[in-house]
Amino acid sequence: MSFDGFPPFISAQLQYLLAHYPQLIKVEQVWSGSKYFPGSLDRFTLLIPYCLDYLRWDIIYNVEFPLAAPDVIFGPEDENFHPFHDLGGEGGDLRLVKNSLTDWNNKDPARLLALIEELRDKYMSYQKKRVGEVDDDRLKFEISTILSREGIEMHMSSGVEKAEEVKFAVPLMDMNINKMVLACPWRHPQRIYLQVVYPVGRKYVSAPSAPRLKLMSTAELKALFSIDDVKLPPWLDGMCLAEYLPHLEQLLQRQVSEAVSLIDVRRRFIEALAPLFGRPLEADPVFCRKATFLSASGPFTLLVHFFLSTQFPKQQPSLMLQSTQHFNSHGAPAKSPLLNDYPWSPRWEVSQMAERVFDFLVDESVNFKRQCNESQLQH
Amino acid sequence: MEDLPLQKVAISGPTLTYMIQRFSSSLGDVDGFLFGHVTHIAPSTLSDDSPQTSSDSDSPQLVATVTSFLCPSSPLSFYDALGRVDSSSLHRFLSPQTHHQFIGWFSARRKTPIRPSMREFSVSRSLSTNSQLSFPIKNSENPIKLSPCIFLLFATPLQDQLIHTHEYRAYQFRVSTQSFEPKSIDIVNIGPAFRGHYGSFSPNSPFPMLNCELSSLSAMNEDRRDEALSEIKQVSKDQRELDMCAEDFPVSNLSRLIGSEASNHTAGLENLYEKMLAKIDSLARQVEKSNAKVFEQEAHNRKLRYKVARTGPE
Secondary structure, eight states, rough: HHHHHOOHHHHHHHHHHHHHHOOEEEEEEEEEOOOTTTTTTTTEEEEEEEEEEEEEEEOOOOOOOOOOEEEOOOOOOGGGOTTTTSSSSHHHHHHHEEEETTOTTOOOOTTHHHHHHHHHHHHHHHHHHHHHTTOOOHHHHHHHHHHTTTTTTEEEOOSSSOOOOEEEEEEEOOHHHHHHHHOOOSSSOEEEEEEEEEEEEOOOOOOEEEEEEEEEEEEEGGOOOOOGGGOOOOOTTOOHHHHHHHHHHHHHHHHHHHHHHHHHHHHHHHHHHHHHHOOOEOOOOOTTTTEEEEEEEEEEEEEEEEEOTTTTTOOOEEEEEEEHHHHHTTTTTTEEEOOOOOOOOSSOOHHHHHHHHHHHHHHHHHHHHHHHHHHHHHO | OOOOSSEEEEEEEEEEEHHHHHHHHHSSEEEEEEEEEEEEEEOOOSSSSOOGGHHHHHHHHEEEEEEEEEESSSTTTTBBBBBOHHHHHHHHHHHHHHTEEEEEEEEEEEEEOSSHHHHHHHHHHHHHHHHHGGGOOBSSSOOEESSSSSEEEEEEOSSOSSSOEEEEEEEEEEETTOOOEEEEEEEEEGGGHHHHHHTTOOSSSSOOOOOOHHHHHHHHGGGGGGHHHHHHHHHHHHHHHHOOOOOOOOOOGGGGSSSSSSSHHHHHHHHHHHHHHHHHHHHHHHHHHHOOOOOOOOHHHHHHHHHHHHHOOO
16 A cells, blocks of 8 residues: 555654554555545554454544644544543643653654554553453453463453453464574564453353354464364363363464474475476475476476465375466466366375376376367367 | 533534534634533423432533634644643633633544544543633522533544535533533524524623713713712713714714604614615625635645645654
């Protein structure tokens, strides 16, 4: 997204925020409050990650006075969130308060970042306070046992139509996944979270039901490890989070370490392809999830794409052939559908895997060439 | 200073229209002061047996009426980025006359959701907790004071719309709950349905008393000259002010307009009206000229601001 429409001071602050915020922050929309110049932008909606969801905050500058500090409009469900309310209290000590807004300096591009970080911290304590006020014995117990976990976030959702719920985002495992990956390209630390949703209990329910559990991870982790493949351990009757979490963490730790070791298996497979196919044209060097080779079947030259899932070698690679000589009616190169059905065993040595794929492709490329020629004739 | 709930906020159609016009003609977002008064009204619906409403009638029924506003045309003019009201800059905008009519403030911002922002909350809170700004409630039995707790919020929809172009809401900031309470807005307009509003109208412009029989009054008091001296001074001062308004038309002549000879004197009165019209006309021209100057100056300021803003960070 381009921020050229903003006055330079505002644009500098927004860009600094996006580049330096510890998590991935998004700008949902940008627009202008100017009467005559709808092109001079001065307001935008930020999507700030919180408790495995996003906070939608409108940041309102004034295009006529771009040097002045911005104002913030919080979401409609947060009308009771007043971040600077408790400052100074009733005594009028408010004059002594110093924070990111009181000494606003338009020339300092880090100011907006400081403001958003301060507001998000305040929002976290605001939600913690709200959850703490819920009159539910089980919840009170759960909070008391897991509150010491670092980085835990909670959210109380209530609405006219919705039933009251308390949501926790529990960061799992104290392991730095970024460090485990060689030449890690991730800018933000990758984490796995357990989302726990408790319906706020009514007094007469004797046996509390299991909370709703869901594993979630930061988006980029998918390249290494898919949390959709994890089967959550069952929640037993009368269990509490403090009992459940250690077991789950052990399970995940094992699986993440395994996923990291699988990178090497994939790398060795791609390396084993090289003697048969020649050096790859292109290969994903970090996670080894993709490789492309240039190959020839007689005079017919084609590209062979290998897609390796995180479950490799249990799951065989998906192959796709791409002709360098045939094009479809849109002018795009002719490609085969994904090929998943060919002889495969995860118990083979990588060299044997490579050989078997090569053998399969010798026949398949002839088929592919024929298909390409046939479709070419039809046009 | 009490924290009493208001029943509603009343505003006259022309004032509201003027505010919306001011907002829609402004270059960016604007805010400003609301002037008016809070009055105590007798409950209009009296019923014989309704015990549940007795709690309502315990607290006085208060209506805030917005009569005028002031828009400083620049943001953060009387509060800082955090929303803390600065007394000294606030008092630059309030004259001793308007001080007791300062009942709240408004904020108007383009293409934003119609709910109070972080700073608007702080400003209202700061105004409501400042005991120096409290003003008395009109016609109430007890000397109750209220703080400038009214907040009017104007916004335009995020997407341009053809028919629905402006939104507005009224709030009262309640110190006891530290929150905005939405209030209904009563737009006072002229028409049979609104006759009630004007029944209790009492003029409060600084127009002098019509004491038009100065000469006869002084003749009667000839023997008590000393005591009456100050009175006479006052009367002649009033007369001078009156003459200014009356464009040299002797007010005593008004008495001649009654009776059979009235038709002979109407020319004088018509002359007075013509002079007054001419005066209003020249005033309108002056306003027009000064408006043009203000506009010119604003455009110049705007250019300078842009120049500064476009330079960007070093």
